[in-house]
Amino acid sequence: MQLKVHAAKQLLSVIPACFVLIALAPAQAQPARIPAHVYAAGSLVAPLTQAIRVAGFGATDIADPTFGPSGGLRERIERGEAADLYLSANMEHPRRLAAQRPKTLVIPFARNNLCLISRDAVGLTQANAIDKMLDPNMRLATSTPGIDPGGDYAFAVFKRAEKVRAGAEAALSRKALRLIGGPTAMAPIDGHTPPASIFLADQADILLSYCSGDEQILSEVPGLEVSRLPPEIDVVATYGLALLTDNPAAARLALFLLSDKGQDILARNGLARIVPGEQ
Structure with missing residues (x-):
């Protein structure tokens, strides 16, 4: 108070x-x-x-x-x-x-916190989150660092992942698709939020985004699930x-x-x- x-x-x-x-x-x-x-x-x-x-x-x-x-x-x-x-x-x-x-x-x-949003078929859980993000077959999307704080927080997650898995920060930073905010962001589909548009346009398998938007994206796109990050790589916005x-x-x-x-x-x-x- x-x-x-x-x-x-x-x-x-x-x-x-x-x-x-x-x-x-x-x-x-x-x-x-x-x-x-x-x-x-x-x-x-x-x-x-x-x-x-x-x-x-x-x-x-x-x-x-x-x-x-x-x-x-x-x-x-x-x-x-x-x-x-x-x-x-x-x-x-x-x-x-x-x-x-x-x-x-x-x-x-x-x-706020960051959550992992993915298709049900990915089988992502809090326990296997690092493995799934690092999987070369998984397209990982984030916001754009510098322009959108969501991107800065995502890359802070990558930095923490390095302490758990050697080489994780470089691998995740390299593969991250900056699809929200910034010059490489995809244009939202009419009537839909940017996170939902990513999945509707099939541009990613996993999205690292704010937890506060999970209910909205689940209501816009069927077949998605939300997982919290493991405590050791979680960040607070x-x-x-x-x-x-x-x-x-x-x-x-x-x-x-x-x-x-x-x-x-x-x-x-x-x-x-x-x-x-x-x-």
């Missing part, structure tokens, strides 16, 4: 007094609202959409969010695109933006938000995501809550 209280104080401290005066002024004296522009990781589509609705935001408060690979979104913001709140699947990209903007706040707000401006709606949305209600929504969508005191 201490983290949420501290985060709330941080966020409130960046809202200038002028916004408080505007809120207290008669309705007829208030200027037109400027909708907050939110840039968010693609893995947050469902929970963020729900959070905006449950929190009671309207189109005049929050513009339609822009979703995509966190690294690509960061680059767009660096090139000058207007964003008030940035929600990344890692902490590194928000911190890079904050390094250029001294008043920017960076706060962890959720966690920490999601971070960056409040880039003093837009009050952006600050309120950030606070909502850190609140009990916001954390409940994230948890219902497969993400893990932030434990107070952790970074």
